[in-house]
Amino acid sequence: MTEPAWWQRGVIYQVYPRSFQDSNGDGIGDLRGIAARLDELVALGIDAIWISPIFPSPMADFGYDVADYCDVDPRFGTLEDLDALIAACHARGLKLLLDFVPNHTSDQHPWFLESRSSRDNPRRDWYLWRDPVIDAEGNRCPPNNWISDFGGSAWEWDEATGQYYYHAYLKEQPDLNWRNPEVVAAMLDVLRFWLDRGIDGFRIDVLWHMVKHADFPDNPPNPAWTPAMADMARVLQRNSTDQPEVHGIAADMRRLADRYTPERVLIGEIYLPVEKLMDYYGRGEPEVHLPFNFQLIEAPWKADTLARLIADYEAALPPGGWPNWVLGNHDRPRAATRVGPDQARVAAMLLLTLRGTPTLYYGDEIGMADVDIPRERIHDPRELNEPGKGLGRDPVRTPMAWDASPNGGFTQGDPWLPVHADWETRNVAAQRRETRSMWRLHHDLLALRRRHPALSVGDWLPVTGSDAVLAYERRDGDDRLMVLLNLTDTPQRPDLPEWARGLRVLLSTHGDGDPAQLRRNEGMILG
Known part of the structure; x- marks a missing residue:
């Protein structure tokens, strides 16, 4: 057996x-701020940090509209600050991952400014330009019915050159043409630039969006759509995403990453059904190491549903495919909001005891929930474009609280978004002092993962439970552990298999526990 890679054993923390x-x-948070808090992350027990985009950007979509892939936005610091952060992470045994945004650039990127300058510019074909369609009444119409993920047509008219350009997101985020070999070469050079500086890997933004159908046919209508849903859901993105050619590009990225030592990791953001997700491991050549598995974010919080989901995902993995799990991120409601503060503790135990690589979203370790954002302080273009549909992402991007000082110690100025209301008690310093806090639970779970390889790289085996209790075994050789999770607000008596009846409680979400009796909202690890 080969030794598991660092990204298989470790836990990733999103900043x-x-x-x-x-x-x-x-x-506004910055790179020097991250560096100042590294010792806090070491104390928590994580292994790698993934930071959302820090490249120069007009911030139409808060960094996901990149104007220069090989520098740092002054709001976050300098290239030297990033080099210092890389060195500081490595000195502490931490890995550092960047957020790579290859599907689209900012409309202020020099490539796009050249592309839109004239039809015969050498970079015209670096983006997706199409002639208009003229309808029966002689009106100019977009080339097809594709809809932006942020609402409205995904086509923007350019008066100067008389064509539309495609943008899967904001009009300020034109999509690159990944069928153009020059684009592929330029973006591989970007990856090489950062790998040469010591970056340990990348989270690849919207990987499944990167290639579109060559003929740009209409997307089929979604028969399930209702006006309460996001505008993008009016059509099924059959022709604007997940095209076969994207796999060759992912394989190119993997080949590049594999040339570097120590091992680098590629993580793909992919919102697709499980059977499609598996393709991004690579059916022929290897592709991304970890196609993000978002099922815990979207699934109903019921024991039988989750048990089936986990088993089906494990069964679907291709040979050599390593699992991963995500409970929260910068786009989706926080776990404490989705399942409530009591079940958020159980959810943390689930995330950190499943087989595979977990990704922990900043603030979840202190139980941060979504924050109500006053209308005058809303920043997120998705909420501004489609207000009232619950699509806004500002509530999950609010400042971290470190201590009981003003603004939770996040800033001495005016925070760009409001801090959660209970920051004086819900902060890292306060919870580090408490023996049964959310921070302490995460710390103890991460420490237990290190002591018991069964929890990180061992086998996962389902255990017959009930519709209230999710139960499974983790095994590594002779090391056998039982995980019991009560997903209800009522006490439960677990039906333990014979081999587990003599085990003791290694960790409970309640601090102590009795294997014969699961209290309400209690998770327990036996060993």
Whole structure:
């Protein structure tokens, strides 16, 4: 057996840099702020940090509209600050991952400014330009019915050159043409630039969006759509996403990453059904190491549903495919909001005891929930474009609270988004002092993962339970552990298999526990 890679054993921690730690009082988090908090992350017990985009950007979509892939936005610091952060992480045994945004650039990127300057510019074909369709009444119409993920047509008219360009997101985020070999070469050069500087891997933004159908046919209508749903859901994105050619590009990225030592990791953001998700491991050549598995974010919080989901995912993995799990991120409601504060503790135990690589979203370790954002302080273009549909992402991107000082110690200035109301008690410093806090639970779970390889790289085996209790075994050789999770607000008596009846409680979400009796909202690890 080969030794598991660091990204198989470890836990990834996502930092949203605007909201993690401000070092200069401008109300926006930055790279020096992240560096100042590294020892806190070491104390928690994580292994790698993934930071959302820090590249130069007009911030139409808060960094996901990149104007220069090989520099740092002044709001976050300098290239030297990033080099220092890489070195500081490595000195502490931490890995550092960047957020790579290859599907689209900013409309202020020099490539796009050249592309839209004239039809015969050498970079015209670096983006997706199409002639209009003229309807029966002689009206100019977009080339097809594709809809932006942020609402409205995905085509923007350019008066100067008389064509539309395609944008899967904001009009300020034109999509690159990944069928153009020059684009592929340029973006591989970007990856090489950062790998050469010591970056340990990348989370690849919207990987499944990168290639579109060559003929741009209409997307079929979604028969399940209702006006309460997002505008993008009016059609099924059959022709605008998940095209076969994307797999060759992912394989190119993997070949590049595999040339570097120590091992680098590629993580793909892919919102697709499980059977499609598996393709991104690579059916022929290897592709991304970890196609993000978002099922825990979207699934009903019921024991039987989750048991079936986990088993089906494990069964679907291709040979050599390593599982991964995500409970929260910068786009979706926080776990404490989705399942409630009591079940958020059980959810943390689930995330950190399943087989595979977990990704932990900043603030979840102290139980942060979604924050109500006053209308005048809304920043997210998705909420501004489709208000009232619950699509806004500002509530999950609010500042981290480190201590009981003003603004939770995040900034000495005015924070770009409001801090959660209970920051004086819900903060890292306070919870580090408490023996049964959410932070302490995460710390103890991460420590237990290190002591018991069964919890990180061991086998996962389902255990017959009930519709209230999710139960499974983790096994590595002779090391056998039982995980029991009560997903209800009522006490439960677990039906333990014979081999587990003599085990003791290694960790409970309630601090102590009795294997014969699961209290309400209690998770327990036996060993």
